[in-house]
Amino acid sequence: MVDVTTLLDFFEDTNIIKNGEVFDLRYVPRHFYIRKEMHRIAENIKMFIKYGIPEHIYLSGKPGSGKTASIKYLQREAEMRGFNLGFYYVSGREYNTKYKIMARICGFERSIDPNKVHDEFFRRVKGKAIIVLDEADLVSPRELNDVCFMFSRWGEAVEVANDSVVLLILIGCNVNLTKSLEPSVFSSLHPKFVFYGSYKKEELFEILRLRAKEGLHDGGWSDEMLEEIAAVCAEEYLGDARFAILALRELAVNSEFRGLDRIEGDIEGAFVKAAENVLIATLSGLGSHELLILYSACRTPEDDRTIGAIRRMYEFACSCAGVKPVKKSKFYEVVHALDRLNVVSTAGKAKAGRGRPLNYVMPLVDEDLTIRYVEGMFDGLRKGLSWG
Ligand SMILES: Nc1ncnc2c1ncn2[C@@H]1O[C@H](COP(=O)(O)OP(=O)(O)O)[C@@H](O)[C@H]1O
Ligand SMILES: [Mg+2]
Incomplete structure (x- = not known):
């Protein structure tokens, strides 16, 4: 029999990269850099868990400001602590209508009868539930309005079979997104606005340092290198953390292939490559x-x-x-x-x-x-x- 573990033991004999997965943009690191705005979201979630009163949130900020990652981190925290809570994450990139969002929350992958989705949805969402609608800008304004209407009137205008309560966390890039909602929907949703500004170089350095500790071998990287990457990211790439992480990955992979035991190389060039990768990821979607x-x-x-x-x-x-x-x-x-x-x-x-x-x-x-x-x-x- 072939021993699969030895085939996959690729990182055993590397000098620099300990775990490449850590540099995947969807990876939620074990040690997260807590930006100060996260405290307000965490406070809201705690109040919701304790008293069941939902204060909905609209979290906005430029790409790469950590919106998605910070919510996924909070979700993981909540799950680890075993709160009696339903936590549902949906992205408007793939699920861009009310029907698709509801079907996704039910766990249906294929299109099925809308009535079935409706019934199952109201059965599934029970107790205290947090629903995260990420990339809400990608949902058409009319559909977004319908989704917000449903959650803002949960248990009132909308008929829910049980005594469930829902906290909605909308995430988007456009600060003015909620202006597209009908005034009545907006006022009953009454979201609390949380805004993530672009990262500064000190913050990017911290994010990179936590990544390096988790994904690279000790001695394979230096603070000076990370400081330089953080500075280029803050000055030339709008503080978008995606570019910093991908540039670090690019440098690490190149250095590894060149047989070095420490990261070296052209930082600007690594950013150009990182930017290409970000664009290709966008285009492939x-x-x-x-x-x-x-x-x-x-x-x-x-x-x-x-x-x-x-x-x-x-x-x-x-x-x-x-x-x-x-x-x-x-x-x-x-x-x-x-x-x-x-x-x-x-x-x-x-x-x-x-x-x-x-x-x-x-x-x-x-x-x-x-x-x-x-x-x-x-x-x-x-x-x-x-x-x-
Ligand atoms: N505070 C943070 N701590 C650790 N990693 C972060 C942090 N903020 C962003 N990142 C990382 O930067 C990348 C971009 O973050 P992301 O959450 O996708 O941004 P957004 O959703 O705002 O576009 C991801 O790989 C994410 O893990
Ligand atoms: Mg995101």
Whole structure:
């Protein structure tokens, strides 16, 4: 029989990396850097556990400010302490409608009868439950309004079968997200606002140090190196902790492969690689039309990025890629979704009533890398459109 453990004992004979998993962005470290705003959230959770009175929270902040990780850390703490509490985490990135969010909380993976989801949901959520809706910006405003309505009126307007209470924690990047809620929903939700500012270099250093202790061998790293990474991250990468962690990983892996026993190397270069990895992770989460529309925005001359010009480019790109373009209304929807994902910025004159009309669409991503990535996904594009 093959002994699996010896096959996986890869990190036994390494000089620098003790546990590579620690540098995965989804990893919640054992030793967490507690930022001061977390105390307010923890206080809220404690009060909820003790008295069952939910004070809902809207947690906002730039990407990489630790929103997701800090809530997952609190969830783990709560579970470890064995509180009698349901803790449900859902991300709007994958579950972007009220139905999908409810189905996810029930643990259903496939689409099933909405009535069944509804019944099961109200059966499942019992006692004290904390529901975390992460990446709430990615849920369309109407669906978000419905979700907030349901939780804000839990046990009143909404019929719940038992005496359950729900504390909702919404997480998003846009500080003004709750402005899109209907006034009545907003006022009954009455969320407490918690804002995570970007990390300063001292904080990033602390985060890196805890990671290094957990994931690297003693002697494989130095405080000076981590200080430098933290400084570059704070000054050039908006204090987004993702870049610091990935840059450290990049340096560690390179040094390991070069047979060194201590991290050395080009820090700026490691950040460039880290930024590429972050963008590729974002792009790999997009659907075909999202990619083709983003691509078309990147390929439209910079001084003509009107929605009409991009739409024409998109239709041409679809014909090269052998894909049927989506209808105009769907096209607009996708552009709005890209805007919510923060990969494009849109501008248009505000108009009362229906959604904001779009005039301009500006990509916010590294355009060359995006073009290369999308051309790698759709064969015909390179032949039809590329001059490279
Ligand atoms: N306070 C912290 N302590 C330890 N790691 C952190 C902390 N804040 C952020 N991180 C790490 O930085 C990365 C980005 O954090 P994340 O929670 O995903 O940010 P956000 O959800 O705000 O975009 C993750 O890998 C996370 O584990
Ligand atoms: Mg997050």
